[in-house]
Amino acid sequence: MDETDIDVIDTAVIGAGLAGLLAAITAARTPGAGRVVLFDPHPLGGRARCxxxxxxxxxxxxxxxxxxxxxxxxxxxxxxxxxxxxxPNLAGAGAVDGGTIHVMPQGPGTALRTSLMSAGEKFAFAKAFTRIPRIDPATVVGRTVSEWLDDIGMAGAPRRMMEALIRVATYTNAPDLLDAGAALANAQAGMSPGxxxxxxGWQTLVDALASMAWDAGVERREEPVEGIGRHPDHPRLLALATPGGATARTAVLAVGGPDAAAAVLGDRPPAWSVLGxxxxxxxxxxxxxxxxxxxxxxxxxxxxxxxxxxxxxxxxxxxxxxxxxxxxxxxxxxxxxxxxxxxxxxxxxxxxxxxxxxxxxxxxxxxxxxGGLPTAAGGGLAGRPSVEVDGHPGVFVAGDWVGPEGLLFDAVAASAAAAGRQAARRSATMAVA
Ligand SMILES: Cc1cc2nc3c(=O)[nH]c(=O)nc-3n(C[C@H](O)[C@H](O)[C@H](O)COP(=O)(O)OP(=O)(O)OC[C@H]3O[C@@H](n4cnc5c(N)ncnc54)[C@H](O)[C@@H]3O)c2cc1C
Known part of the structure; x- marks a missing residue:
């Protein structure tokens, strides 16, 4: 059978959370993109649904x-x-320690008024807090949050307060694993611009992105993709294990985490082992x-x-x-x-x-x-898995565990745009070759 006789999807995007929606829009808007199909058996939006x-x-x-x-x-x-x-309305914000609510230190003024710390500790906290915006996160990459707090001499209540601020900024409670560079960048962004x-709610984002995807010509199939392999007759192409069967030139796996992505791929690339x-x-x-x-x-x-x-x-x-x-x-x-x-x-x-x-x-x-926190041992954000997948040409990944930029939705947005663009460009090149 000639390749032209097969119903080929140019870019298959698997998973219709924020990453899949953004990857599909980016792919469909890339010149020469061809057909982009979004697969997900569940309602659109994934974890961003309300x-x-x-x-x-x-x-x-x-x-x-x-x-x-x-x-x-x-x-x-x-x-x-x-x-x-x-x-957020932080007027009157409290910090609860040992069952007592104290004024939450948010700067030198509230640090002075709080009963959370002793006089000496207030001074240490205010000094560290005012220095934070000026520290270049690149200088602390490779140190865990705990090691970095040791390095800057944080102890007692000021340290516990810093750890709490880092938890809020990163959602992560793993100071002995989390890369300090990744944590610091988000803590700085959380302080200003906030x-x-x-x-x-985020459903408004899902709805807006979905309508943009349909306007850009993205097709939707409410089916899971349970596996990806090479097409038996045309090894340049991908065979997708779906209930209806599908063939694609490229695929973006935006299924929510490395375990789900590895399940579809049928193996776990060694480069992903850096993730926490x-x-x-x-x-x-x-x-x-x-x-x-x-x-x-x-x-x-x-x-x-x-x-x-x-x-x-x-x-x-x-x-x-x-x-x-x-x-x-x-x-x-x-x-x-x-x-x-x-x-x-x-x-x-x-x-x-x-x-x-x-x-x-x-x-x-x-x-x-x-899906996986950026560890200090793994080189922080720069060490996270890239959008290309070793050993799987034509397959790309996107999500909050992928790529060198940002945490959470920021990582989703950066990796989805990169994966969608690269997948569409590769399909366009394959289609004319
Ligand atoms: C409690 C909580 C609070 C958060 N707070 C913030 C915050 O304040 N700020 C921030 O920036 N981020 C936050 N996040 C993170 C953010 O919500 C996620 O990073 C983002 O929604 C992930 O999007 P995703 O598309 O990568 O994954 P998901 O939303 O998980 O989407 C994956 C999709 O893939 C589909 N799928 C899975 N397997 C298959 C398959 N085999 N075939 C087809 N489809 C499949 C699923 O049905 C799902 O729809 C928070 C997350 C949570 C849970």
């Missing part, structure tokens, strides 16, 4: 967009309006009839977080509120779901949330925030 409960929009755990990051730049350049919503919570374990969290989502007395609390001796996302974002009926609580899980941590839940219930009570204020709630015991 669920509505009685007018409360739950983002499946807290979602904050890093202002000025790769994702913000990418979505803005696509014409998506990210201005509706707002930054983050935004979006009106309507997945970053996971437990989430408690609360729809409240009014905003809580205290809108933001960070756990210092416990790896916890509480933030009121609505307001500022519109995620609740007028006058009501959505509050997200989270426990950052350490690799190998063995707390039961019930223990984690009761810790988050205690934190909610510390924010003044009494049961009569709760209209809707949802507890998610283990959510995967990122």
């Amino acid at each position: 669920d509505e409960r009685d007018g409360f929009v739950f983002n499946r755990g807290p979602r904050a967009l890093y202002v000025g990051g790769v994702a913000d730049q990418t979505l803005t350049s696509l014409g998506i309006d990210l201005t509706r919503g707002g930054p 983050v935004r919570y979006l009106d309507g 374990p997945p970053v996971t969290v437990a989430c408690l989502e609360l729809g409240l009839i009014q905003p809580p007395a205290r809108r933001f609390i960070l756990g210092i001796d416990e790896p916890t977080y509480l933030s009121t996302h609505a307001p500022p974002a519109r995620l609740a009926p007028d006058g009501q509120a959505v509050v997200h609580l989270m426990r950052y899980q350490a690799p190998g941590e063995e707390l039961s779901a019930a223990q984690q839940r009761s810790g988050l219930d205690r934190l909610a009570a510390q924010a003044g949330i009494t049961p009569d204020l709760v209209a809707r709630e949802r507890f998610l015991a283990r959510m995967v925030v990122s």
Whole structure:
């Protein structure tokens, strides 16, 4: 059979989360792209989907967009309006340590007022905190967060506060593994220009990207791709194991993490072994009839977080509120779901949330925030797997565990654009060859 007799997809994008949607749009908009088909048996959006409960929009755990990051730049350049919503309200923010709520140090002023630290510790913290924006993250790549905090002489309460700030900025509770360069870059971005919570939640991003993908001519097939191999008669082409069968010139695997990608590939490229374990969290989502007395609390001796996302974002009926609580899980941590839940219930009570204020709630015991954390031993962000896959010509990967740029959605946006572009260019070259 001649290659021209086969129904060939130019670029198959597997997985329709944020990475797959962005990769498909980029591929379809690349000159000479041809047919781009997006495969996913589930509703669009993956982990960025939202669920509505009685007018409360739950983002499946807290979602904050890093202002000025790769994702913000990418979505803005696509014409998506990210201005509706707002930054977290940190007025009166608390830091809970040993069961007591203290003023959360956010700068020299609050550091002076807090009872979290002794007078000497306040000075050490204020000095380190004001230095952070000026440190070049490249200079600490290859050091773990713990080693870096040792290097700069952080100890006691200031150190625990720094570790808490790094957890918020990276969602990661693994100071002995996480690369300090990756952590510092996100901590700097979190301090300034900061983050935004979006009106309507991240579902608005999914919806906007989906309509752009269809406008660009992307086709959708609601099917899983269970394997990728070479086509038996045309080894230049890829055979996709789908219920309907499919042949493609190139493929972008945007299936959410390295384990899922390895399952489709049928092997795990050795270069992926630099990745650390997945970053996971437990989430408690609360729809409240009014905003809580205290809108933001960070756990210092416990790896916890509480933030009121609505307001500022519109995620609740007028006058009501959505509050997200989270426990950052350490690799190998063995707390039961019930223990984690009761810790988050205690934190909610510390924010003044009494049961009569709760209209809707949802507890998610283990959510995967990122498929694999960038380790110091693995060379930080630069050491993460590249979009090309060794030993699988024509196959590319995208996601929050791929490529040298950013964490979380920023890594998704950067790797999806690179994978989509490279896949489409390669297909275009193959089609004319
Ligand atoms: C609780 C939580 C909080 C977060 N907070 C933030 C935040 O504040 N800021 C930030 O930047 N990021 C945040 N993130 C990270 C961000 O949500 C993710 O990085 C991003 O949504 C991942 O997108 P993805 O497309 O790579 O993967 P996914 O969303 O996991 O999508 C993968 C898709 O692939 C599909 N799929 C899987 N296998 C197959 C197959 N074999 N065939 C076809 N389809 C398949 C799945 O159905 C799914 O739709 C958070 C994540 C979580 C869980």
